[in-house]
Amino acid sequence: MGAIGAYIKPYRMRIALGLIIKFLGTLMDLIIPWLLAYIVDTLMPTRNVPLILKAGGLMAFCSVIAFTFNVKANRMAAATTRDITKKLRYDLFEHILFLPADKRDSFSASSLISRLSTDTYNVHQLVERSQRVGIRAPLLMLGGMLFTFQLEPHLATVLLLLVPLLSLVIWHITRKGIPLYANVTEKIDDLVRVVRESSIGIRVIKALSKTDWEVSRFEKVNQQVRQAETSAGLMISLIAPAMTFLLNTGFMLVILLGAFRINAGQTQPGKIMAFLSYFTIILNAVLSIRKIFILWSTGGASAQRINKVMGTPVGMPLCEPDHVDNGLHISCESISFSYNKALNDLENISFALKRGETLGIIGPTGGGKTTLISLCMRFYDVDDGRIRIDGEDLRSIPLHQLRLRFGAVFQNDVLLADTIYENISFLRDIPRKDVEKAARTAQIADFIESLPQGYDTRLDIRGSNLSGGQKQRLLIARALAANPEILVLDDAQSALDYRTDAALRKAIGQEYANTTMVIVSQRISAIWGADHILLLEEGRLVDSGTHQELVERCNDYRKIVRVQMGGATL
């Protein structure tokens, strides 16, 4: 359980209180058969009918207490678990939000989604049921045993001998069950992945009439989930019959032993009967918790998966301040980086950018353009070299402060199923007028204002009621809304027509003149006005300079210009 224990700890007093109440309620369940034995053994021979009636009344009273206390305790358990799960899920979500990008990639989105939903749910079930049934049953068992000891210590030893045997069986089977259930949750990750992908890609699937194929792809994972669940279930189901059999055998032994003892005059038949009555309670208690064993295994497996996320360090380490006065806004000093730490995805890249300048990055797909800007925003750490902002080493600026300087649009950014205002403000409570200014600059204000509900129009899921270009302009407006020091656009204008794109760049230049820009684009027109242009190919810097310089001296660059412009400006 590990870290999950820490979530239960603050509630230990409440849990303890609940358990005491539960204990008292359960005690009543034990007293009732004891009263029964008292009636049969002690009162019946005296033929005292009024006393028998009184004892009966007492039994009724105990029943009331049992009812009230059990309800109270169960409610307390439900409330405590609610609070524990709230906190656990919240913290897990928080932890995931702050996971560094590479860690998040390695867990995969589908798996994180199912950890937040299925796994926390499993833990919830475990914690709640353990309090409600898991305590009641051992209490009944222990209490029943105590009573039996007090009744007939010799016969009770039979029970005592059974306990280690039972524990061994349970321990052994649940130990095997946990990895089986871990396997189930992994298969569920796959299931989530297929559902998620097929829902997002429904247009392509329908266009290619691949629905049957998708169904069979789903069938495969569905089959695997089924098999995994079945084999885990079969293992855990061994517990109940094994326990019942052991206990029943004990029951039989008690009768047998009892026969000898009665024969020898060492005990009375009434005691044997009460004994058997307790035994039935114990047996039923054990039977009633057979679900707990499944919960132990599923909850245990889920807890491990949650712990794995929680155990992954969040954020990025903060380094010692390292400052140089170079008068530059962003400077990149011969950096290298590799995702898999084998082959370098970027090698020895340098550039220098003053405040308010624009950097254009161009080059073939897969050349490392997105990687370079991800490094500038510290989604990953460089393996070699150094990136400075205002002369300060990136790694010495608290992540939160660093990111606040940026406004960025990445290639896979998505819109929320929320209002247009909220999509631009993006949870930052940006004043309406800043949002409107950003929308105007991003050339999307006219469109928004033409909608009946304007900025309060709700978007469909992933903004699917918008065209590609409208989506990109909203994302750009989002990036501009907080007046960032640095604006990063990663091929964020690809779906814009040239005129809109040009108007957009012009507006940014006017409205956000002090903003330093980094523009990744496939379009020469988007970057040729930049103060510096980097041409990246396969992770290496082919050349850098202004448009004029590159046109004059760089063949590869000239080629791009020729292709796109038909030589119009050379």
Added chain:
Amino acid sequence: MKKPSKTKVLPVLRRFWQYLARRRMVIAAAFVVMIASNLLALVVPLLSGAAIDAIGTKAGSVNFPAVFYNCTLMLVCYGASAVLSYLLSLILIRLSQTIAGCLRQDIFENLMQLPVSYFDTHPVGDIISCICYDVDTIGTSLSTDLIQISSSVVTVLGSLVMLLILSPALSVVVLVSVPVTTFVSRWQMKRMHPLFRRRSKKLGELGSLIEESISAGRAVSTYSCEDAMLRRFKNKNNEAMDAFYLADAKSVLLGPMVNFINNISLAFGSVMGAILCLSRRLTLGAVSSFILYSRKFSSPIREAANIVSEIQGAAAAAERVFRLIDAQPELPDRENALSLPAVEGHIGLEDISFSYTKEKEILRGITLDVPKGSIVAIVGPTGAGKTTIVNLLMRFYDVQSGKITVDGTDIRDMVRRDLRMSYAMVLQDSWLFSGTVYENIAYGNENATREQVIAAAKAAKIHKHILSLPQGYDTPLEDGGENFSKGQRQLLTIARAMLIDANMLILDEATSNVDSNTELEINEAMQCLMKDKTCFVIAHRLSTIENADLILVMDQGRLAEQGTHHELLQNGDIYYKLYCSQFKIYK
């Protein structure tokens, strides 16, 4: 708003029965095993009663042979009962897993038949929550609850018979508790149903938020708005957990309540038993058996009562599951829809109009004739309705007035599958799935050979990159290809389109994220792809469409201009301005 729960639970159960009914034999087998196992368990108190009677009440008078005999029989019964109960679990787990699997499969199969608009308005997270949480709730309930309820009924009935045999007078006391318990359970169920429904719904909403925020993860860290996202999450999480608690808090009442009824009847029973025994109408062994049976009685009733709440949860979950299974699929093909396996590719648009919502018309009154084999380019500012035309051509949506024809046939009179199969396409959002690179390229054509796949990748200039991956073509894509750049994803989808044998082609911003050198390199392959096909090309880089036979200039849902590149340039209007804008420098 709140309809009476009674009218809601029953249809769900009936519906559910259809799933069970298909496995009638398995269920029958389960029942036989269950009854056998319970009967064995019921015989045991008789045996133990006999053993105790054989022990007698006085020292030295124990009838040992009878005790041994009964004990041996008990042991045999226990052994058999354990084996049977494991057999029962085995059958039940297989049964419930089969049914859960069927439900998931049915949900997904219907999901794939739903119109595209469904996915535009229903969050994936909610769908996931339905397929995972709701189906799991049903499955769990099925594997344990169904049989436990039945087993309880059998035990209760069996015990009742035994009680009647032992002492009719005593049975009356216990008998009272059965109808009372039933009544109490029904009353509770009624009150709980809306709570459980709310619980499933809230969990679905939480699921949607989780899916959306994980998908937007990069943006959340970019804007450092983790705290605001957390606040949002906190709200939904609290709502979900509070709904969960409310359902819980109500349902925990039932178990203790039923227990109470049983305890009270036990109190009465024992007092009466004692009095009856005093009046010598019962033996001590009979009282013992009686008490054992009443215990046997109470425990399954309590179990059943506990289960009621779980069945409620399952019923609420089943409601959501069936709602998804019953969601209205795309309109079926018309009755005498034409199957046109080989489409020539002559497309006609006759005065079509369309809007997604009533407020805003996207296209109006567009008429067009596209002869077979011609290349049509669609240009215009974003939001002018270009992608909508694609949606209509492929029948993701149907036109509201006018009609679209292919080879002279209204596309609404065609088998939808045939229509879609006659297009190859590369769409704006290049979608990949977590199969291998190879599977992703061959996605549109299952019969493609490995050579063809590699040839397509080479033509799309992505072959070299694929070879650099750890397992080449067999490298799995992580989470829908997030380890590929957008440009690379587009190249993969272009390779995919190259393998599709169709006479019509749609390129919606197919190369917008591909660098121009690569674009030039794949040009030949693209020309080859477009050859002899009726093509619709949407592109902003106008250099790519100069050779089109017909260029349509869209503006605010209308066809503003049409003609060839040269004609339009000479017009000097919208197209001319668009064309010039790509060469202007703005700083």
